[in-house]
Amino acid sequence: MSLQRMGAVVRKELRDFRRNRFLVGTMAFMPIVFLISPLITLLRIPASTDPSLVDRAVGVTSLLLFVVPAVIPPIMAAYSVIGERDQGTLEPFLTTPVSREELLLAKALAVFIPSVTVAYGIYFVFALVVRFGAAHAVWAAVWHTPQMLAQLVFTPLIAVWAIWVGIAMSVRARDVRVAQQLATLASLPALGITTLITFRVITPSVALAVGIACALLAVDGIAWRFVSWLFDRERLVTGSHARSVRGAARGAAGS
């Protein structure tokens, strides 16, 4: 695997994202929406509130913050392959010596960097505002080490899952918007576990958190291999499936 080729793809993707007004608008607008609502909720909680209610409110707001890494990456990732095809750049790109793995990993990394940066940034702002603006009981619940650690660990893992879902949709769909909508929907189940923990359906513990993190990591790895399997140059270029073709040189386009 060539780091130079992957670096070239990542740089190009980041430049292209930065100048895509729709993506920039989405990345700016959606996190703010998911930031304002929890902040209003927490800043309005009086100091005398029952601790269990505080815990519940903090749980809900944390869940909302997990939506950011689950929702932003698919929007960007869904654009990554079908977007290239729409603007006619896919064919020249695929005739370069970039391998399927390099292409997919670089595309995923290019989505991962901004989306996780935004998710962490939003959480940082959230934590900072709560620290200086909310009642003591509230900020103590937010600044609880396991809570923060879970946020920091699960954010990239959820984002990676959402990215692979987005790229998978992008590889198979014929329209950017369809890919984005399906990818956003398909990436939401990753929030299920965090929802169960947040609402204490599953009792949180360090061992559980580590176990879930490992499971998510494994799912992310499987998702990468699955997307690699889905990626078929011939299908992307011509719309027909190389694997269905029988012949002497079958699969020449697959590497």
Add this chain to the structure above:
Amino acid sequence: MRPWFRRRRVGLGWRPITWEGWLVSAAAFGLVAAVLVFLRRSPERFPIVILVLAVYAVVALRTGGASAAPAAATRAGSEEPTAPPEPVGTAPVRTPRPAPSGPPMLVVEHLAKRFGERLAVDDVSFEVAAGEVFGFLGPNGAGKTTTVRMLGTLVAPTAGSAVVAGIPLTPANGLEIRQRIAVMPENPGLYLRLTVTENLEFFAGLYGLRRPGDRIAAALEAVNLRARADDLCGNLSKGLRQRVGLARAILGDPAVLFLDEPTSGLDPVATREVHGLIDDLRDRGVTVFLTTHRLEEAERLCDRVAILNTSLRSIGRTDELRDRLFRKRLLVTTAAPVTDPAHVFGGVPGVTAWESSDSRGYELTVTDPGLAAPAVARALVAADADILSLSEERHSLEDVYLELISDDVEAKGA
């Protein structure tokens, strides 16, 4: 002093380009954030924020933020300023040259491709020598693009085999083949939100080029685009985009270059420049596989051509194809009808048949026009005929093409 900031070519404001610029930016925005957080109850916070941002703006503007990005040459690492665009020169007239006879760069044997029930390419075989410009002609839907895609490792053949740039076309060799070829599709496929240089930087990275700045500058020079290096591709005309596509195709110094309609949408001057560029590539030993609808372009540029209509209809040098399809004929026009033309033309050596096209025109079928023409002239003079014109009938590549393709159309219609 080197500028700390550069004005954005896209969007508003400026962006830091040195560590000093990044430091100033981080300090300014950190200060703003700190003021908003720690002085949130103070009425002075907004004037302070405005003051900080104003100071930041002044620093950015004073240290380079007012000036646009430097020219491509500077970005590419060259110390010299960008040269103005050179005047368009006259493209060299191609002189006849022997067909390249180097080792074959493309060997295609019985290649076929089927999409479901539809046969796109059927049993195609040919070879292309190193340094040869090979024309691939055919009507829409003939399988030209599919063939290029198979050779470019994008599409798997259903049957047959090929060797591309000396490497067998197999699944395992895809990367190696793509390292040695370049494909320019009819739509140049540029990233419209990136500048010309950024597009080329991307592809230079994919080909793993060393000193990409120099290579990009050379490629832009070759297509006469250095002055537009910093323009967004979205702002370029179709012709200029086509030239950027060509610059990208030659960037990696490919052994085999596949060009699909490279002059599509270009004006005559740009077309001539592209033709000159293809001639230069041939002189450098690059094998060019040219797909085109422009028959005069194929005739002017190509050492050999192949005419495809799902299967290969004919292949060879254009003069060979002409000889194969058409009889050699002399066209004669006289001031008055020749008395007893059967006697006059029948006795001329090399004339195998003749017919009268009108009262003063004659079409003679000959074995060798060069030998027969003087003899025909002498015979006409001896017969007291006044010759108005005597010429060899010329068939263009278009005639060859139409002759071959019309056979297929008739066969389909029957």
